Amino acid sequence: MPVLSLGYLRLAVESADRWDPFVRDFIGMMPVEGPSPDALHYRMDDYPPRLVVTESPTPRLEAAGFEVLNRSDLKDLVSRVEAAGIPTHAGTAEECALRQVTGFAAFNDPSGNRVELFYGPVLSHRRVELPHLSGFVTGDQGMGHILLNCVDTEAAYEFYVGVLGFTERNSLELPGGTSYFLGCNARQHTLGLSPASGPALLHFMVETTEIDDVGKALDRAHDLDVPMMQSLGKHTNDRMLSFYTYSPEGHATEIGWGGERIEDSMPTYRITEGAVWGHRYTPPPAGAKGLPQ
Numbered sequence: 458m459p460v461l462s463l464g465y466l467r468l469a470v471e472s473a474d475r476w477d478p479f480v481r482d483f484i485g486m487m488p489v490e491g492p493s494p495d496a497l498h499y500r501m502d503d504y505p506p507r508l509v510v511t512e513s514p515t516p517r518l519e520a521a522g523f524e525v526l527n528r529s530d531l532k533d534l535v536s537r538v539e540a541a542g543i544p545t546h547a548g549t550a551e552e553c554a555l556r557q558v559t560g561f562a563a564f565n566d567p568s569g570n571r572v573e574l575f576y577g578p579v580l581s582h583r584r585v586e587l588p589h590l591s592g593f594v595t596g597d598q599g600m601g602h603i604l605l606n607c608v609d610t611e612a613a614y615e616f617y618v619g620v621l622g623f624t625e626r627n628s629l630e631l632p633g634g635t636s637y638f639l640g641c642n643a644r645q646h647t648l649g650l651s652p653a654s655g656p657a658l659l660h661f662m663v664e665t666t667e668i669d670d671v672g673k674a675l676d677r678a679h680d681l682d683v684p685m686m687q688s689l690g691k692h693t694n695d696r697m698l699s700f701y702t703y704s705p706e707g708h709a710t711e712i713g714w715g716g717e718r719i720e721d722s723m724p725t726y727r728i729t730e731g732a733v734w735g736h737r738y739t740p741p742p743a744g745a746k747g748l749p750q
């Protein structure tokens with residue numbers, strides 16, 4: 458069985474002091490104590506912290522964690538990854554404890570992006586407290602979606618579709634190559650592959666349960682001077698109503714509502730515009746980080 462959803466992101470960042478208000482006060486995730494004293498942990502639901510941020514002189518995507526069904530599926534998928542010529546690392550008991558999962562395996566995708574496949578999240582039974590919003594859309598759709606920079610999007614496509622079992626939902630032709638949008642559950646896309654010169658996390662999206670949550674997030678971006686990247690708009694593929702800001706590391710950070718659920722198999726298609734309306738672009742302000750290229 459293919460991967461189920463995006464489960465977590467682990468980011469190494471330049472300044473934890475800049476990330477904490479961005480995640481806590483702007484995005485609205487719940488800060489919690491976690492197993493690693495050096496990291497910031499944020500919950501979105503009853504899963505272990507979906508976002509873990511560690512300060513480092515070398516900011517990078519430490520791992521994109523994708524959930525799989527159980528131990529047996531992890532074993533099967535690891536065998537497929539190894540058969541594709543990619544070495545894997547089996548998570549130790551200590552590493553599992555840091556992620557609050559029962560088991561995981563880690564490896565680099567063909568572009569060098571670090572991926573972890575995990576099963577058995579250790580749930581919290583204390584209600585998540587999200588004072589800024591009604592809630593995040595997670596459950597069978599996972600924590601949201603990401604776009605990864607890929608040196609060779611065709612090789613990345615072959616890996617994620619052919620080995621990990623993602624489904625191509627749509628593509629977009631760009632001057633630098635083709636971007637692919639892949640799904641693994643009802644969320645229209647969980648993973649996007651973008652042509653670039655090196656690996657990086659380009660973008661992440663979280664979805665809120667009510668439309669007013671997006672409006673209130675716009676208000677918080679204004680009040681907290683979070684740099685705007687794309688104005689309010691509606692996407693052509695997942696029909697998401699959303700806007701984008703720059704994270705302190707320059708990631709395109711999208712907060713959206715109303716993403717379409719794809720319940721049945723659907724023929725893939727090519728889009729020619731990213732938005733039906735809106736999503737007007739603003740470059741990063743002077744001194745701020747742009748998107749990782």
Ligand SMILES: [Fe+2]
Nearest residue numbers: 602660662711
């Ligand atoms: Fe997005």
